[in-house]
Amino acid sequence: MNVMAKAKKKISSAFIYFFGSFGGILFGYDIGVMTGALPFLQADWHLENAASLVGWITSAVMFGAIFGGALAGQLSDKFGRRKMILMSAIVFMIFSVLSGVSPDIGEASAYYLIIVRMFLGLAVGAASALVPAYMSEMAPAKARGRLSGLNQTMIVSGMLLSYVVDFLLKDLPGEWAWRLMLGLAAVPALILFLGVLRLPESPRFLLRKGDEAQARKVLSYIRKNPAEIDQELASIKETAKEERQANQKTSWSTLFSSKYRYLVIAGVGVAAFQQFQGANAIFYYIPLIVQKATGQAASSNLMWPIVQGIILVIGSLVYMWIADKFNRRTLLMVGGAVMGLSFILPAVINWMMPNMNPMTIVVFLCIYVAFYSFTWAPLTWVLVGEIFPLAIRGRASGLASSFNWIGSWLVGLIFPIMTASMPQEAVFAIFGIICILGVIFVKTCVPETRGHTLEEIEEQGTNHGRVKATNPEN
Known part of the structure; x- marks a missing residue:
């Protein structure tokens, strides 16, 4: 042993x-x-x-x-x-x-x-x-x-x-x-x-199962001093107690009460918009997109996914660098606006210049992926992790995840059907409009969470619910 x-x-x-x-x-x-x-x-x-x-x-x-x-x-x-x-x-x-x-x-x-x-x-x-x-x-x-x-x-x-x-x-x-x-x-x-x-198993799970000695041992692998370990164990116990009490007092209907509705709509809405904006249409179908634009066989266009992958990796590193330097809402709105324009402009250019170089759409898709990679891709889950109050966090996070996967599934399912029945530029223009709607949603329905404690975020939601209840016309 x-x-x-x-x-x-x-x-x-x-x-x-x-x-x-x-x-x-x-x-x-x-x-x-x-x-x-x-x-x-x-x-x-x-x-x-x-x-x-x-x-x-x-x-x-x-x-x-x-x-x-x-x-x-x-x-x-x-x-x-x-x-x-x-x-x-x-x-x-x-x-x-x-x-x-x-x-x-x-x-x-x-x-x-x-x-x-x-x-x-x-x-x-x-x-x-x-x-x-x-x-x-x-x-x-x-x-x-x-x-x-x-x-x-x-x-x-x-x-x-x-x-x-x-x-x-x-x-x-x-x-x-x-x-x-x-x-x-x-x-x-x-x-x-x-x-x-x-x-090792996570210390939080071990504590929930009553194995404090093993939880302490696991924390000793990844924490520097005994005082830090004691403090974290006490914090985990307190949080677990609060969660048990919260789960006993809440149900699915609690999510849509006036107190929490604003924050639930904000978090679930951002998770849904992330997928309905069409990013996965690019990730799943880029060789077929290039084939339809240029007439070249899709199997000969497998360098383009690598280009997209490199952009995504660089973007994830950029996000780690800027994550705490800009407001969440600012990044989401700037990213969403550029993403929307990257989808809409090829349709506009093709309408004005019917002989547009077919690779123009691919260049704009690269711009879309670049801005998606350091804004909506990582920030959606950062915001979902921050925005839901403790009392509803488990259910609300699960609901946000479900809407995100449903969006991912629907985009993957309907994109080839859409491109088979209408011009490719028109399909992306539809996704571009959804991106712009996402920007409007963030502007009007999502609170800023950067620099705020979870309690302050919850208070924003509660106050917003009180205002709506007092002034329903707002």
Whole structure:
């Protein structure tokens, strides 16, 4: 026992934070991998004119993730964050392999892959919920902002990794190319599983289960002095007590009471707008977008996803640098305005200049991705983590996550259907209008949270509710 304790003692905080956030790699890899696999899959299964099937194959992961996040949150309260991350890695490995060995049995192959990717989505949704929870419970308060940025960096790094893998495999025979692209997702899942085997359980979960001695031991791995550990243990106990009391007094209807409605609408609205603005249409379909713009085969356009991935990684690093230097609302409004214009201007230019260079739309998409990467992409989850009062935080955060995944699923599903029935510039112009509506929403419905304590944010919401109740015409 002493030998094991000493072995665990050697685990560095860097190792814990790296593998604690490594689940973001799975999330990002599976978002990105279908980008490269889809052109080969379409050709191999003759799906070029089956827009709805293409949409379902692409979006099935997000459909499963809607349920995976909620299920993992409940199970992790019972079995622990660490065990559920391990389980997610196993599920991810199994269904990644099953994706790669999809049988070639005509149209039924597409339905097989859709079902398999729905189960894969359970693991993706679980990772998206469990990783931030584990990291927030392990990280010291002063480092939580940077570590939330680390999670975002892991996600976009996973996307970039998948784009590079897709590019390296593109010259294989069509069937082998897409099968290896999908199947190799099992490799980062295996790395995650092996890394998390050495991770400790979160001290917060251990305290909830009454194991204070083990919680103290875990904190000793990642905190500097005994006084800091004692203070944090006391704080966790107090917060857990408050949460138990809050959960006993609240229900789903509480979210829409006059006291909390303003903050719930703000947080859930930002989470929904992040996806309905159309970012994932680019991430999933950029080779097909370039193909439609230029006439070149999508399978020859796999350098463009890598360009997008590099922009996303750089943007996540920019965010970590500017996160606490600008107001949340300012970044969201500036980012949303530029994103909206990046979608609308190609349609305007094409209307005024019908012979517009077809690559113009791709350049504007790069501008969109750049501003999305350091504004709406990371800030949505920072704001969702800050804006909900303690009494409703669990339910409200779950509702925001569900709306986000629903938006992601719908965009992935309907984009190929929309582009099959109208000009590509018109489709992006619709998303651009949604971006502008998002800016208006932030301007009118979202309070500033930077520099405010959680109590001050709650007071803003409460006061806003009182004003609305007194002056309903406002």
